[in-house]
Amino acid sequence: MSTPSIRAASVKDVATAAGVSLGTVSNVLNRPDRVSAATRERVERAMVDLGFVRNESARQLRAGTSRTLAYVMLDAGNPFFTDVAQGIEAAAEAAGLSLVLCNSGQLAARESRHLDLFQQQRVQGLLVTPIDPESPTLGAVRDRGTPLVIVDRTRDDTTFCSVAVDDVLGGRLAIEHLLDRGHTRVAFVGGPLGIGQVRDRLQGARLAWADAGLPVDDLTVVITDSLDVDAGRGAGQRLAGLPSARRPTAAFCANDMTALGLLQQAISSGTRVPEQLAIVGYDDIQFAAAAAVPLTSVRQPRVELGRAAAALLIDEAGNDGHEHQQVVFTPELVARESTRT
Amino acid sequence: MSTPSIRAASVKDVATAAGVSLGTVSNVLNRPDRVSAATRERVERAMVDLGFVRNESARQLRAGTSRTLAYVMLDAGNPFFTDVAQGIEAAAEAAGLSLVLCNSGQLAARESRHLDLFQQQRVQGLLVTPIDPESPTLGAVRDRGTPLVIVDRTRDDTTFCSVAVDDVLGGRLAIEHLLDRGHTRVAFVGGPLGIGQVRDRLQGARLAWADAGLPVDDLTVVITDSLDVDAGRGAGQRLAGLPSARRPTAAFCANDMTALGLLQQAISSGTRVPEQLAIVGYDDIQFAAAAAVPLTSVRQPRVELGRAAAALLIDEAGNDGHEHQQVVFTPELVARESTRT
DNA sequence: TTGTAAGCGTTATCAT
DNA sequence: ATGATAACGCTTACAA
Numbered sequence: 001m002s003t004p005s006i007r008a009a010s011v012k013d014v015a016t017a018a019g020v021s022l023g024t025v026s027n028v029l030n031r032p033d034r035v036s037a038a039t040r041e042r043v044e045r046a047m048v049d050l051g052f053v054r055n056e057s058a059r060q061l062r063a064g065t066s067r068t069l070a071y072v073m074l075d076a077g078n079p080f081f082t083d084v085a086q087g088i089e090a091a092a093e094a095a096g097l098s099l100v101l102c103n104s105g106q107l108a109a110r111e112s113r114h115l116d117l118f119q120q121q122r123v124q125g126l127l128v129t130p131i132d133p134e135s136p137t138l139g140a141v142r143d144r145g146t147p148l149v150i151v152d153r154t155r156d157d158t159t160f161c162s163v164a165v166d167d168v169l170g171g172r173l174a175i176e177h178l179l180d181r182g183h184t185r186v187a188f189v190g191g192p193l194g195i196g197q198v199r200d201r202l203q204g205a206r207l208a209w210a211d212a213g214l215p216v217d218d219l220t221v222v223i224t225d226s227l228d229v230d231a232g233r234g235a236g237q238r239l240a241g242l243p244s245a246r247r248p249t250a251a252f253c254a255n256d257m258t259a260l261g262l263l264q265q266a267i268s269s270g271t272r273v274p275e276q277l278a279i280v281g282y283d284d285i286q287f288a289a290a291a292a293v294p295l296t297s298v299r300q301p302r303v304e305l306g307r308a309a310a311a312l313l314i315d316e317a318g319n320d321g322h323e324h325q326q327v328v329f330t331p332e333l334v335a336r337e338s339t340r341t
Numbered sequence: 342m343s344t345p346s347i348r349a350a351s352v353k354d355v356a357t358a359a360g361v362s363l364g365t366v367s368n369v370l371n372r373p374d375r376v377s378a379a380t381r382e383r384v385e386r387a388m389v390d391l392g393f394v395r396n397e398s399a400r401q402l403r404a405g406t407s408r409t410l411a412y413v414m415l416d417a418g419n420p421f422f423t424d425v426a427q428g429i430e431a432a433a434e435a436a437g438l439s440l441v442l443c444n445s446g447q448l449a450a451r452e453s454r455h456l457d458l459f460q461q462q463r464v465q466g467l468l469v470t471p472i473d474p475e476s477p478t479l480g481a482v483r484d485r486g487t488p489l490v491i492v493d494r495t496r497d498d499t500t501f502c503s504v505a506v507d508d509v510l511g512g513r514l515a516i517e518h519l520l521d522r523g524h525t526r527v528a529f530v531g532g533p534l535g536i537g538q539v540r541d542r543l544q545g546a547r548l549a550w551a552d553a554g555l556p557v558d559d560l561t562v563v564i565t566d567s568l569d570v571d572a573g574r575g576a577g578q579r580l581a582g583l584p585s586a587r588r589p590t591a592a593f594c595a596n597d598m599t600a601l602g603l604l605q606q607a608i609s610s611g612t613r614v615p616e617q618l619a620i621v622g623y624d625d626i627q628f629a630a631a632a633a634v635p636l637t638s639v640r641q642p643r644v645e646l647g648r649a650a651a652a653l654l655i656d657e658a659g660n661d662g663h664e665h666q667q668v669v670f671t672p673e674l675v676a677r678e679s680t681r682t
Numbered sequence: 683t684t685g686t687a688a689g690c691g692t693t694a695t696c697a698t
Numbered sequence: 699a700t701g702a703t704a705a706c707g708c709t710t711a712c713a714a
Binding site: 010011012022023026027029030054055056057058059060061062063064 | 690691692693694
């Protein structure tokens, strides 16, 4: 049993206890092969006796290298981002690195606090899903020496590595699926348009609509204030209020939370899904498949997204010949009950 | 614009650039009042010119104090824990501390890796929702000097601070609610029984059942392998297979994920909820209210749980007269459509 | 108000 | 195979 001491045991304490020099202790820590089995054992015993815990600050200061990656999430409450984090962690673990997480919660002040902290900690690299991908603070981080990759967002220039999913294509897929099912009056539900991804998904929807040669007015656009469940409910009421001749027979929602809200409103008001209203969501979160009417959704390769981001970061941090890459993944439509013909 | 240099600028570099001594630079960092406005300004200019980022390892090594708390989550994909984390972060932020997160994902190896890492980083304190609250590794952490509080779990002894919710009472509330609604054949759905919380919720259910003087056999117990959506679906099929005379008219699920699965199975097989099957969940996650039939659920004060845990930890880390406390919160039943009479 | 210098715990180089 | 010693970048007395 170790005795909680007033001051944590240091290598020096271990050395004294084991009757060896401090350098030898460091060797059992870092090059165990360089030390004889007998002394190694003695040192290791002393370590557990004293409850020795290596001081990472000192190690890092001297060695000049950190063994951790950090991911600043946009919204830890959204299952999408925790899946991305899981992919990052898998890649980090495979490379012998640890991942620590932080949540900006969409607050710029918190985002920059966390960015600062991690820079000061000299993490090997930083992943971030930024509130604003164009923000100059990201460039500042990298200029100061911390490799940084942008996750699930893109930037207009190519000065960063980034991984994202083709949202224009995703919008296309959703609408093409509904057209295939014979729908000719469709609603896009989502917002605000300040979010680049919402814009892209809408654009993709419009492109597919135009390609089909349908009257542009038959694609109703319902802009919401946010992308949560309440927004979906509200949109449902707005759709229900339309004259039946103009009422859409299908809706494409900019994310699953919104789609779930719309679904709930429909069911509780007696609208049958998919017979009277087909619904397509976006993200394919776990709850989409588990909804009362399993939701057709555009799936993004979340875990793979994280994995790729981590790989890019590890390359940027370790490879001198590194060149920035903007990786764009392809989304995929998962058809379920909510759009069954 | 700062120039990305081959080696990060140090206080010494800043001192040289500003034409002052290294001690003065440190003063503008730590005691800005001790230095004249003129030199302070000069030093600050030099800092931005050089893109100076304070080295936290060196700071911490010398000052001996960390400004961060860490939370090792059990399952980052479960919205319950991210809400808890939010409460922790709020309390940490209020105390001028940062919070970093890690996910054990129910893997003991990962849990202990993360625990090790944070100990080595000498974080001010550690919060953890452990895979096994009785594990001796928790005691080892604390013995080695890192304050640790247990979150959403309890331990048999009182050697730790902990915060949890009264699960026996929660089970009681669920069953009493169903009894109030007139149900006399009820199923408990959840498992495995290795999880203390599942045991407690079941125990509460049984106590309430016994108090009502009903035949013990009329409380059907359906044990599941896990607490996810699939488990709920499977349980639904098992219930449907019972002879109608013995088939429960209501089910109490050990968490919302399971309840959502049960609900989905019921709806897709034509069982009307709540008319033919009433459902009570547990946790009151956001998706519970957003389900096709909004779910009655036992709510735990998640954010408050986190806040309280952080407060305990901060006290343990900073207050010499600290005494361990086991805080137990009271759950609350939120009635919704799924149990409407 | 500012400068000087010691030391935090570790790693790594060089002797032995 | 092991021991002595000089950094790493910073904070903090203490001296000027």
